[in-house]
Amino acid sequence: MRGSIRLFLDGPLASGEAPLLDPAQAHYLGVVMRRRAGDEVVVFNGRDGEFLAQITMLSGKGGRLALARLLRPQEAEPGPWLAFALIKRAACEILVQKATELGVERLLPFRAERSVAALPNLERLAAIATEAAEQAERLTRPKIATPVGLADLLAAWPAGRPLFAAIERRTAPSLRSRNIQIGLLVGPEGGFTDRELDLLALSPFVRPVSLGPRILRAETAAIAGLALLTAPPGDATI
């Protein structure tokens, strides 16, 4: 559900700066959204806050903005970390888009034994995350880590951050947390192997959780889990 046009920019944002648009951004503004010089857009860069800006030049090759005023000062956006097994491309892209909308702070892809063989296109995933952050009115984009194996993921996990592991077909407590300094881990289609389950069981910060009685696809488990972890405490109960 969308407000005004928001763009993530790489360069610095500060009064007096005249940020440049790259050709893709210029195409998006001019051709897709039919904006032109004089129109307003909202911009952010993940470091300097969110600004209202005016388009001063727009062509097929690029464009230029003038910053009008600061709308929101930069704030940290702490959120859950999501560790996810590499799954098929379409599902992986939905996962990255929805996780970004739901406020994930870091995306940590890992290879599970039943993961798809192909490595993801990290540039494309970053572009999807950027577009989702623009649309969700975030002030930051999630960081996307380079894929590693499950063992390496666990070995490098910060010990103070609990990691809820969505392990299917196990009796486990269900998920709810008011702490966002946590992680969520979801496996590949087909689930974890016994060896991987042993690895998880040996990690003291891993807490198996249940996402309910149904069997969820991997990307759905990620989205549903993040929805539960990031929802405000409920007061609309009936």
Place this chain on the structure above:
Amino acid sequence: MRGSIRLFLDGPLASGEAPLLDPAQAHYLGVVMRRRAGDEVVVFNGRDGEFLAQITMLSGKGGRLALARLLRPQEAEPGPWLAFALIKRAACEILVQKATELGVERLLPFRAERSVAALPNLERLAAIATEAAEQAERLTRPKIATPVGLADLLAAWPAGRPLFAAIERRTAPSLRSRNIQIGLLVGPEGGFTDRELDLLALSPFVRPVSLGPRILRAETAAIAGLALLTAPPGDATI
């Protein structure tokens, strides 16, 4: 996250029956999943429970099963109803798939003033819901209603069933419910118009809810809302 192959069948399931497979199902089993006569599959029809079955014949034109034994007797699967504004095709299909995985009982598409103009392909949506129900190990498929206007949707809504309306950019209580005899309503991209908001405000069973501080796409709001509504009460809080 997948177990054995499950198929939804249209015909009756009972000891002594020898259910037929249509060409698409035969293709799926034989070509996609490389099964052949003698292999086992799990079948359900939404009325007679879930059965273990054996493939007795499989060709390019169809196939035949023999029912081996009842695995789970039929049970009602009450769940939330999801009323959703018609959105773009890809988003609509994700919504139907994920809502089915999350246990939705009825899917009620409606036309909002900012809905996309094209009518959805209801047959394709039904096929997506069927496939999701197979994969999620449901015993039923959700019913998908014919699209109506928002006013007609509200006029026909059963008064005893609260309808949580995800209305963006409003201060509203957040969503949590242990009652599944409820509905969730999500609007189109761009949100509801003032006239539609008035219509919602006049409906006594409608309760505005918030899904959190972020701006969610329509289909994400549906998925996240259903995750909150259908999750077991949390005991993995930290």
